[in-house]
Amino acid sequence: MRAIIVGSGAGGATIARELSQKGMEVIILESGGHFKPFTRRLSWTEPLRKIGLMGNEKTITRLFPYLETTRSSEELVLVRGHGTGGSTVLSCGNMVRADEGLKEIGLNLDSEFQELEDLIGVKEFPKQRWRPLTQKMFQSAEKMGLEPQATPKAVDAMKCVSCGLCELGCANQSRWDSRRFLEDAIQNGAILKIKTPVKKVLLENGRVSGVEIKSGISSKAIYGDLVVLSAGGIGTAQILKASGLPAQDKLWTDIVLTLGGVAPGAKMLKEPPMVWYSQQKDYILSPYVDILSHWFHKPWKNVSINDRVGMMVKLADLEEGAVYENGKVHKEISQDDKQKLEVAVSLAREIMENSGVSGPYVKGMYNGGHLGGTVPLEKSDVGEMRPNYLPEGLWIGDLSLAPRSQGMPTILLTAALGLKVARKILEIEPK
Ligand SMILES: Cc1cc2nc3c(=O)[nH]c(=O)nc-3n(C[C@H](O)[C@H](O)[C@H](O)COP(=O)(O)OP(=O)(O)OC[C@H]3O[C@@H](n4cnc5c(N)ncnc54)[C@H](O)[C@@H]3O)c2cc1C
Structure with a gap:
C-alpha cells in the first residue's frame, strides 16, 4: 500500500516516520526545497x-x-515555513503540551506527548x-x-x-526540527520529492487515487492508495478547496x-x-x-x-x-x-x-505563525481521527485538525495529532 504524504513539517514528517517504520510504502511531496539556515551576520x-x-x-x-x-x-x-521541515525549522524550539479544545471532544494526547518528548529529548x-x-x-x-x-x-x-x-x-x-523525523523516514525507505507542489487531490469512484502536482508549466498525476494532507493550516485548506472539497473558515493563528x-x-x-x-x-x-x-x-x-x-x-x-x-x-x-x-x-x-x-x-x-483550525476535528471524528465528510482514503495530518487556537507553542500538538492519525491509518486502511 502506497501512502502519499503532502508536506514535511511537524505533522507530515511525524506521519512519514511512523508509516514507513511499520513497512508502508511512503512518498513525501514537499513544495519547497531542502532547507538551509540563514548564516549571514x-x-x-x-x-x-x-x-x-x-x-x-x-x-x-x-x-x-x-x-x-x-x-x-x-x-x-502570517508566517510559515516553505521547505523541508516546514515551519519547525523556523521555530524557537519550544515544546509545550497544548491541547485546548481537544479533551472537550474526547481526544486525549497525553501518551503521544510523552512519547514525543522522550524521542525528541x-x-x-x-x-x-x-x-x-x-x-x-x-x-x-x-x-x-x-x-x-x-x-x-x-x-x-x-x-x-x-x-x-x-x-x-x-x-x-x-535545535530539533522535523527534518530529523524525515531523515528517519528516508532511512526506512520513504521517498522525498522536493519542489513538488501539490495542486489537488484526485478521486476515482469517490475514493482518493492520488494527487495532481505542478510540474513546470503543466501538471502531472502521482498515484497512491491513500493521501495524507500535511501542508499546514493554509496549505491543506488550499489543496482541499482546489479539489472542490470543504475546508472551514475557522483559521486561527495565535x-x-x-x-x-x-x-x-x-x-x-x-x-x-x-x-x-x-x-x-x-x-x-x-x-x-x-x-x-x-x-x-x-x-x-x-x-x-x-x-x-x-x-x-x-x-x-x-x-x-x-x-x-x-x-x-x-x-x-x-x-x-x-x-x-x-x-x-x-x-x-x-x-x-x-x-x-x-x-x-x-x-x-x-x-501569526500557528496556522490551524481549517479542518477541525469534532467529537464524532475522534474515533477514526478523521473528519467523516472526507472521501475514503483522504486523511489530514497537521495543525488544521486542531479546532481551537492555543496561545501556546504548537509543534508538539501537531506531531501528537500526526502520531495518532498515523496509527489510525495503520489500523484502518487495508494492507
Ligand atoms: C517563526 C515561527 C516560530 C515558531 N516557533 C515555534 C516553537 O518554538 N514551538 C512550537 O511548538 N511551535 C512553533 N511554531 C509553530 C509550529 O512550527 C507550527 O505550528 C507547526 O510546524 C505546524 O505543523 P504543520 O505540519 O501543520 O505545518 P508546517 O510545519 O508548516 O508544514 C507544512 C509543510 O507543507 C508544505 N506545503 C505547503 N503547501 C504545500 C503544497 N501545496 N504541496 C506540497 N507541500 C506543501 C510546506 O512547505 C511545509 O513544509 C512556530 C512557527 C513559526 C512560523
Whole structure:
C-alpha cells in the first residue's frame, strides 16, 4: 500500500516516520526545497534598517526563501515555513503540551506527548545561560504572581551557541526540527520529492487515487492508495478547496504582539528566544526580540539590536479566518482579540518596568505563525481521527485538525495529532 504524504513539517514528517517504520510504502511531496539556515551576520542589515531601506516583510522571503509571509489583513502578517521541515525549522524550539479544545471532544494526547518528548529529548535551557535581564524579568513576573516557568525546549544546550536566531534556522543543528523525523523516514525507505507542489487531490469512484502536482508549466498525476494532507493550516485548506472539497473558515493563528523597550547592552539575542513563559488565560508572556519588527516595523527603527528588549504576547485568537478557492487568505484581528492583547501588553510593560527596562515602549507587528483550525476535528471524528465528510482514503495530518487556537507553542500538538492519525491509518486502511 502506497501512502502519499503532502508536506514535511511537524505533522507530515511525524506521519512519514511512523508509516514507513511499520513497512508502508511512503512518498513525501514537499513544495519547497531542502532547507538551509540563514548564516549571514545580522550586522550588515543595520545600516539599511536605520535608513529605512529594508522595505517590508516581503524582503525577508527574498533574503531567506524558506520563510514565507502573507498579509491576511492590513494589520496581520502570517508566517510559515516553505521547505523541508516546514515551519519547525523556523521555530524557537519550544515544546509545550497544548491541547485546548481537544479533551472537550474526547481526544486525549497525553501518551503521544510523552512519547514525543522522550524521542525528541525535551529539556529546559540552563538558567545560568539566560541573560541577566531575562533572569530579572523572570523574578519580576514571579513577584507579580504570574507564575513564570522555564520553557521546555528541543534545544541541545551543549551545542547551542546562543546566537538567538533560532527562527532563521539553526546553523549548528542544536535545535530539533522535523527534518530529523524525515531523515528517519528516508532511512526506512520513504521517498522525498522536493519542489513538488501539490495542486489537488484526485478521486476515482469517490475514493482518493492520488494527487495532481505542478510540474513546470503543466501538471502531472502521482498515484497512491491513500493521501495524507500535511501542508499546514493554509496549505491543506488550499489543496482541499482546489479539489472542490470543504475546508472551514475557522483559521486561527495565535496572534503574536511583542512589546519593545530599551535597556542599553541587554544583548537579548545572546540567548535562545523565549527561555521562560508565563501562562495566563488565553495568552502567554515570554521574553523575545522580534526580528520581524526589528527589521521592518518603523516604530522599532531607532533602537539597536543590542539595546532592544522585547516581551512577547502570544494570544489564542478567534477562529474565524478563511482560505478561499483562489488560495488567498483572510484573517483579521477582532476587537475582542485586541482588547485581550491590550491587557496582556500592559502586564508585559509592568514586568519590564519592574526590571529596569526603560521606554519608549513600542508595540511590534502583529503576526501569526500557528496556522490551524481549517479542518477541525469534532467529537464524532475522534474515533477514526478523521473528519467523516472526507472521501475514503483522504486523511489530514497537521495543525488544521486542531479546532481551537492555543496561545501556546504548537509543534508538539501537531506531531501528537500526526502520531495518532498515523496509527489510525495503520489500523484502518487495508494492507
Ligand atoms: C517563526 C515561527 C516560530 C515558531 N516557533 C515555534 C516553537 O518554538 N514551538 C512550537 O511548538 N511551535 C512553533 N511554531 C509553530 C509550529 O512550527 C507550527 O505550528 C507547526 O510546524 C505546524 O505543523 P504543520 O505540519 O501543520 O505545518 P508546517 O510545519 O508548516 O508544514 C507544512 C509543510 O507543507 C508544505 N506545503 C505547503 N503547501 C504545500 C503544497 N501545496 N504541496 C506540497 N507541500 C506543501 C510546506 O512547505 C511545509 O513544509 C512556530 C512557527 C513559526 C512560523
